Amino acid sequence: xxxxxxxxxxxxxxxxxxxxxxxxxxxxxxxxxxxxxxxxxxxxxxxxxxxxxxxxxxxxxxxxxxxxxxxxxxxxxxxxxxxxxxxxxxxxxxxxxxxxxxxxxxxxxxxxxxxxxxxxxxxxxxxxxxxxxxxxxxxxxxxxxxxxxxxxxxxxxxxxxxxxxxxxxxxxxxxxxxxxxxxxxxxxxxxxxxxxxxxxxxxxxxxxxxxxxxxxxxxxxxxxxxxxxxxxxxxxxxxxxxxxxxxxxxxxxxxxxxxxxxxxxxxxxxxxxxxxxxxxxxxxxxxxxxxxxxxxxxxxxxxxxxxxxxxxxxxxxxxxxxxxxxxxxxxxxxxxxxxxxxxxxxxxxxxxxxxxxxxxxxxxxxxxxxxxxxxxxxxxxxxxxxxxxxxxxxxxxxxxxxxxxxxxxxxxx
Ligand code: PMP
Numbered sequence: 001x002x003x004x005x006x007x008x009x010x011x012x013x014x015x016x017x018x019x020x021x022x023x024x025x026x027x028x029x030x031x032x033x034x035x036x037x038x039x040x041x042x043x044x045x046x047x048x049x050x051x052x053x054x055x056x057x058x059x060x061x062x063x064x065x066x067x068x069x070x071x072x073x074x075x076x077x078x079x080x081x082x083x084x085x086x087x088x089x090x091x092x093x094x095x096x097x098x099x100x101x102x103x104x105x106x107x108x109x110x111x112x113x114x115x116x117x118x119x120x121x122x123x124x125x126x127x128x129x130x131x132x133x134x135x136x137x138x139x140x141x142x143x144x145x146x147x148x149x150x151x152x153x154x155x156x157x158x159x160x161x162x163x164x165x166x167x168x169x170x171x172x173x174x175x176x177x178x179x180x181x182x183x184x185x186x187x188x189x190x191x192x193x194x195x196x197x198x199x200x201x202x203x204x205x206x207x208x209x210x211x212x213x214x215x216x217x218x219x220x221x222x223x224x225x226x227x228x229x230x231x232x233x234x235x236x237x238x239x240x241x242x243x244x245x246x247x248x249x250x251x252x253x254x255x256x257x258x259x260x261x262x263x264x265x266x267x268x269x270x271x272x273x274x275x276x277x278x279x280x281x282x283x284x285x286x287x288x289x290x291x292x293x294x295x296x297x298x299x300x301x302x303x304x305x306x307x308x309x310x311x312x313x314x315x316x317x318x319x320x321x322x323x324x325x326x327x328x329x330x331x332x333x334x335x336x337x338x339x340x341x342x343x344x345x346x347x348x349x350x351x352x353x354x355x356x357x358x359x360x361x362x363x364x365x366x367x368x369x370x371x372x373x374x375x376x377x378x379x380x381x382x383x384x385x386x387x388x389x390x391x392x393x394x395x396x397x398x399x400x401x402x403x404x405x406x407x408x409x410x411x412x413x
Contacts (some may be wrong), residue, residue: 023377024334027370028170028198033222040267041225044260052250052257060212069266073230076273077200078207078217085231085249086262087148090197091121092242093216093231094164095195096253098125100239101162101214102134109161111135113177115147117172117351122164123349124321135159141353144305156188162194167199167210171302171350171366173313182211191237197221197229201272202280202310213237219261223371223389224268228261264391279371284311286369286378293382297389303354303364303395314367317351321389322398323363329388333381336366363398 043063050058052066067081074081087093102112114126116138123138130136136153147165156163163185168175178194185192193214199205201222207215215232219225219227233239246254273358291314294300299319318326325339351364367381391400 019100022334025367026334027334027413028368030220030224037264037267040179040266041260066262072266078231089229090216090218094121095125103240104238105161111159111331113137114164117350145172160190166195170198172315173310174304175308178210216316219265220266221274223259228265271280280311283369284332290378297309297386312369318363321392
């Protein structure tokens with residue numbers, strides 16, 4: 001018995017050690033929950049456990065806390081309190097925005113427009129609507145991931161109901177001019193949904209500055225809990241629910257509201273907004289020193305526009321090395337590869353959209369910085385990356401034949 005206990009203790013300790021030994025560079029994938037957020041949520045897991053939809057004192061206290069959280073979100077991001085709906089995350093917020101609006105659209109308004117670099121939760125949702133008779137235009141992007149506003153204008157038709165274009169990209173960090181997109185949409189009587197998941201906490205975001213009719217975001221990208229997000233739905237928008245069976249969230253999302261997560265989301269947003277001006281400057285500095293240090297290496301490029309970019313994102317293509325070899329040679333760092341050409345499952349539709357007619361770059365790394373990233377860790381990563389790439393180019397050179405499958409299903413080699 002003692003031996004089993006000792007083994008269990010040892011394995012959890014090793015797991016902790018190995019995870020803790022890595023420098024984390026994947027903040028765009030997820031962030032740790034801020035201890036202040038955990039503290040704010042704590043009573044609502046335990047003593048204040050009431051169902052906010054119940055009419056007794058426990059329920060009333062929970063309902064009050066949820067209402068305060070909603071007010072906080074509206075105070076920070078704008079819009080009326082009643083225009084913010086809690087969801088399980090940005091995926092659900094995106095799906096609710098798109099399907100909800102299209103399902104409520106008149107018969108002669110079956111067309112929607114998205115950008116080729118949208119998150120899969122937007123793209124795949126739109127494709128599922130196409131299978132049900134809706135019409136979709138996917139706007140291509142320029143080589144730097146920017147958007148042609150003229151192309152957007154040309155794509156709007158009398159049947160267009162909705163445009164969905166993200167504020168900032170999750171792979172290449174490119175920031176799109178949503179206020180201009182909103183102006184174009186509204187001039188043509190079209191609704192705009194925007195996915196602000198990667199932008200919030202990194203650049204200024206508000207209902208009024210974006211001008212969008214629907215806005216999605218998620219808790220776990222802003223040092224909040226996983227499993228919670230929110231959707232702004234302007235009061236003039238007609239929308240149908242995805243989930244039926246209860247009148248919660250104004251009938252737009254049936255199901256008991258997860259009280260602790262709502263409190264956590266609002267607290268995380270509050271902290272993120274307080275920290276943003278200073279933290280964004282710090283992250284931009286780290287981004288700058290990383291790119292500067294990488295000048296010591298030849299044969300790499302920055303993917304996505306260098307100027308209109310999130311301060312926490314670097315996305316690079318590196319020549320002459322295989323992505324899995326590269327990642328395996330960097331065990332001390334938690335990184336993500338945007339595109340692994342050798343693995344169709346990991347193929348990046350975003351990178352493909354930047355350069356649809358060319359052979360995809362061999363290896364892509366997405367490096368994202370966050371609150372825990374230090375200058376020393378950035379130098380450590382840059383120096384180790386240079387060293388590993390130079391070694392692999394000699395010992396295990398990649399190149400030659402490589403099969404990449406594009407989103408169009410066309411095989412490129
Ligand atoms: N949109 C963007 C831009 C994202 O980066 C993500 C998370 N990768 C999502 C949507 C989905 O968010 P969630 O995990 O909250 O469903």
